[in-house]
Amino acid sequence: MRRISTALTLGLIAIPAIAVAQRAQVDTGTIAGTRIAAPTGVDAYLGIPYAAPPIGALRWQPPKPAARWSGVRKADAFGARCMQQPLFADMKFRSPGIAEDCLTLNVWAPAGTKPGAKLPVLFYIHGGGAIAGDGSERRYDGAALARQGIVVVTINYRLGAFGFLATSDLVAESPTHTAGNYGLLDQAAALAWVRRNAAAFGGDPARITIGGESAGSMSVSVLMTSPLTRTQFAGAIGESGGVMPPSFRPKSLAQATANGDAFVRAAGANSIADLRAMPADALLAAQGTQRLRADFIVDGQFLTEAPIDTYAAGRAASVPLLVGSxxxxxxxxxxxxxxxxxxxxxxxxxxxxxxxxxxxxxxxxxxxxxxxxxxxxxxxxxxxxxxxxxxxxxxxxxxxxxxxxxxxxxxxxxxxxxxxxxxxxxxxxxxxxxxxxxxxxxxxxxxxxxxxxxxxxxxxxxxxxxxxxxxxxxxxxxxxxxxxxxxxxxxxxxxxxxxxxxxxxxxxxxxxxxxxxxxxxxxx
CATH class of the missing domain: 3.40.50.1820 (Alpha/Beta hydrolase fold, catalytic domain)
Incomplete structure (x- = not known):
C-alpha cells in the first residue's frame, strides 16, 4: 500500500490522484490535462503533438507543423514512444507502445499556474543512444521539479533508422540537399513549440534551460552549436555525454549517405520509395539486423561543422552550462x-x-x-x-x-x-x-x-x-x-x-x- 500511495502522489500511474481537468490554450487548440495531488499540486499535460505524424511520405522528412484541432483535446495520457527495440532493461515506460506517430511532448507545471507567470522552463531530452527511450520514462517524471516552481517538458524524437538515416536519394530530393538528423530536427521543432507555447503553462520562453542525459546530453551539446537552435535557450545541462572526441564525432554527409545506401540495399530495397513503403516493423527489424548506427551528421543545415570546431571558435551558444559525468x-x-x-x-x-x-x-x-x-x-x-x-x-x-x-x-x-x-x-x-x-x-x-x-x-x-x-x-x-x-x-x-x-x-x-x-x- 505504501508503494501504491507513493505512485499516486507522484502521478506515476494512469489514474491521477485527483482527475480534475486542467485546460491550456496552445497554438493548435485547447488541451485538458490533469492535476496530480501532492503536498503541493502539479498540473500535467501529456502526449501533446508538437509536429505532424512522420508517416508515409513524411518518413525521412523534416518535421511538419501539427494539425489544429477543434474542441478540447485530452492530454491525460502519454503518447506512443518512437520506433525502437527493447534494448535497455532500466527503461520503465508509461507510454502505450511503439509507433511512428510519436512526435509528442509532456508538460508539468505547478498547480494553478496562470498563463504568463514567467516561470523558468526545463526542456529535457531522454537518453538511449538515439535508438531507444522516450519522455514517459518514470525517471524523467517532471512533477518533482515542477513542485520547485519550474515548468518541465520531456519530449519524444525519431530514433535509429527512422531518425538518422541519410541516403543519396534523400539528399537528391531535399531542397537543401541534406539528409539525416531528422531526430535532431524533431528536437528543434519541439523546442520551437515550447518557445511559442511556454506562456500557456506559466513558463517564460526567455528562461528555457535545455537538458539531457547520455544521448540526450549529446543532443544538448549539438543544440548549442546548431545555427537553428543555439540562440533559442538561456542555459544548458549535460549529464554524461558530448559530441566530442575521443568517443564521438559526427559523420560527414558523404560517409552517412554511403552507410545509408548500403543499408537500403541490405534491407532488400532499391530506392528510398521502396523503403518508405516498407512497414515500420519490417524497417525496425532491418535496423536490428544491419546494426545501423544513429549517427549525428554534419549535413550543412542542422550542423554546418563538427561541434568541437564550433566550441573552439566561440560560436556555440553563449549560455551558462552545468555538465558532468x-x-x-x-x-x-x-x-x-x-x-x-x-x-x-x-x-x-x-x-x-x-x-x-x-x-x-x-x-x-x-x-x-x-x-x-x-x-x-x-x-x-x-x-x-x-x-x-x-x-x-x-x-x-x-x-x-x-x-x-x-x-x-x-x-x-x-x-x-x-x-x-x-x-x-x-x-x-x-x-x-x-x-x-x-x-x-x-x-x-x-x-x-x-x-x-x-x-x-x-x-x-x-x-x-x-x-x-x-x-x-x-x-x-x-x-x-x-x-x-x-x-x-x-x-x-x-x-x-x-x-x-x-x-x-x-x-x-x-x-x-x-x-x-x-x-x-x-x-x-
Missing part, C-alpha cells in the same frame, strides 16, 4: 574482455583496443593485479563518455561563459528482488545512475533500497539543478558552494556529488588532456 561510466570487464584482472591481461586488453597501448597504460597504470579493476574502470569510463564530456566542458569554459562541472560518485544501494545485483559489483556511480537523484525521482524507481543518504544526496543534487534552471547558477543558500570553473589554464575545481558533497581540485584534468588524442586511436 559519473565515476563509473564504463566497466573494467570490457577492457579485460572477460579475462581475470591481472596486470598482464590488462596490458593485453589495452593493446587489443588501442594503438598507443604503452602511453595509455602510463596514464591508467596498475602496478599490481589488485589495482587493475580501478585502473581499467577509469580507462573504460573515459573512453565511453568521461573524456568527451570533459572536452565539452573544457572548451565551453574557455569562452568565459559560466560553466560548472560535477563528478557524481555515489553508488546505488543494493537492488531489491526481483532485480538481481550484478555479478561484478559496481566501483562507483554507473552510467545513468544520477538521473533519479538529480531530477528528484528516487521514488519512481522501486528497484533499489534507497537510504537516508540517497535522499540527502538527491535533495542536494536536485537543489543544484533547480537553482541553475532558475538563475543559471547552481548555488543557493543551504547547499555546499559550487565554484564556477576558471576559464584559463590553471587548476580547475569540480563538484563531487556524494554523501559529502564538496568542491575539490579536478585532479583528472592532466590525464584527460593527455588521453583524448590517444583514446581516439582505437583499433578497428
Amino acid at each position: 559519473n565515476s563509473q561510466e564504463g566497466s573494467w570487464t570490457g577492457v579485460l574482455n572477460g579475462q581475470p584482472p591481472t596486470v598482464a591481461n590488462y596490458r593485453a586488453g589495452i593493446a587489443r583496443l588501442y594503438t598507443d597501448a604503452d602511453a595509455l597504460f602510463a596514464l591508467y597504470p596498475a602496478r599490481t593485479d589488485a589495482e587493475v579493476p580501478a585502473a581499467a574502470t577509469k580507462l573504460a569510463s573515459d573512453t565511453f563518455l568521461g573524456a568527451s564530456t570533459w572536452k565539452w566542458f573544457d572548451l565551453h569554459r574557455r569562452t568565459r561563459q559560466p560553466t560548472y562541472y560535477y563528478h557524481f560518485s555515489h553508488p546505488r544501494p543494493a537492488a531489491l528482488p526481483p532485480l538481481t545485483n550484478p555479478e561484478v559489483p559496481p566501483m562507483g556511480a554507473v552510467h545513468s545512475a544520477e538521473i533519479e537523484y538529480a531530477l528528484g525521482n528516487l521514488d519512481t524507481n522501486p528497484a533499489y533500497a534507497w537510504t537516508a543518504n540517497d535522499r540527502r544526496i538527491s535533495a542536494v543534487f536536485q537543489g543544484y539543478f533547480a537553482a541553475f534552471i532558475k538563475t543559471g547558477n547552481p548555488n543557493v543558500t543551504g547547499l555546499p558552494t559550487w565554484p564556477v570553473a576558471s576559464p584559463g589554464n590553471g587548476a580547475i575545481m569540480r563538484q563531487t556529488v556524494d554523501v559529502q558533497t564538496r568542491a575539490e581540485p579536478f585532479t583528472d584534468q592532466a590525464r584527460y588532456e593527455a588521453a583524448v588524442p590517444l583514446l581516439e586511436n582505437r583499433r578497428p
Whole structure:
C-alpha cells in the first residue's frame, strides 16, 4: 500500500490522484490535462503533438507543423514512444507502445499556474543512444521539479533508422540537399513549440534551460552549436555525454549517405520509395539486423561543422552550462574482455583496443593485479563518455561563459528482488545512475533500497539543478558552494556529488588532456 500511495502522489500511474481537468490554450487548440495531488499540486499535460505524424511520405522528412484541432483535446495520457527495440532493461515506460506517430511532448507545471507567470522552463531530452527511450520514462517524471516552481517538458524524437538515416536519394530530393538528423530536427521543432507555447503553462520562453542525459546530453551539446537552435535557450545541462572526441564525432554527409545506401540495399530495397513503403516493423527489424548506427551528421543545415570546431571558435551558444559525468561510466570487464584482472591481461586488453597501448597504460597504470579493476574502470569510463564530456566542458569554459562541472560518485544501494545485483559489483556511480537523484525521482524507481543518504544526496543534487534552471547558477543558500570553473589554464575545481558533497581540485584534468588524442586511436 505504501508503494501504491507513493505512485499516486507522484502521478506515476494512469489514474491521477485527483482527475480534475486542467485546460491550456496552445497554438493548435485547447488541451485538458490533469492535476496530480501532492503536498503541493502539479498540473500535467501529456502526449501533446508538437509536429505532424512522420508517416508515409513524411518518413525521412523534416518535421511538419501539427494539425489544429477543434474542441478540447485530452492530454491525460502519454503518447506512443518512437520506433525502437527493447534494448535497455532500466527503461520503465508509461507510454502505450511503439509507433511512428510519436512526435509528442509532456508538460508539468505547478498547480494553478496562470498563463504568463514567467516561470523558468526545463526542456529535457531522454537518453538511449538515439535508438531507444522516450519522455514517459518514470525517471524523467517532471512533477518533482515542477513542485520547485519550474515548468518541465520531456519530449519524444525519431530514433535509429527512422531518425538518422541519410541516403543519396534523400539528399537528391531535399531542397537543401541534406539528409539525416531528422531526430535532431524533431528536437528543434519541439523546442520551437515550447518557445511559442511556454506562456500557456506559466513558463517564460526567455528562461528555457535545455537538458539531457547520455544521448540526450549529446543532443544538448549539438543544440548549442546548431545555427537553428543555439540562440533559442538561456542555459544548458549535460549529464554524461558530448559530441566530442575521443568517443564521438559526427559523420560527414558523404560517409552517412554511403552507410545509408548500403543499408537500403541490405534491407532488400532499391530506392528510398521502396523503403518508405516498407512497414515500420519490417524497417525496425532491418535496423536490428544491419546494426545501423544513429549517427549525428554534419549535413550543412542542422550542423554546418563538427561541434568541437564550433566550441573552439566561440560560436556555440553563449549560455551558462552545468555538465558532468559519473565515476563509473564504463566497466573494467570490457577492457579485460572477460579475462581475470591481472596486470598482464590488462596490458593485453589495452593493446587489443588501442594503438598507443604503452602511453595509455602510463596514464591508467596498475602496478599490481589488485589495482587493475580501478585502473581499467577509469580507462573504460573515459573512453565511453568521461573524456568527451570533459572536452565539452573544457572548451565551453574557455569562452568565459559560466560553466560548472560535477563528478557524481555515489553508488546505488543494493537492488531489491526481483532485480538481481550484478555479478561484478559496481566501483562507483554507473552510467545513468544520477538521473533519479538529480531530477528528484528516487521514488519512481522501486528497484533499489534507497537510504537516508540517497535522499540527502538527491535533495542536494536536485537543489543544484533547480537553482541553475532558475538563475543559471547552481548555488543557493543551504547547499555546499559550487565554484564556477576558471576559464584559463590553471587548476580547475569540480563538484563531487556524494554523501559529502564538496568542491575539490579536478585532479583528472592532466590525464584527460593527455588521453583524448590517444583514446581516439582505437583499433578497428
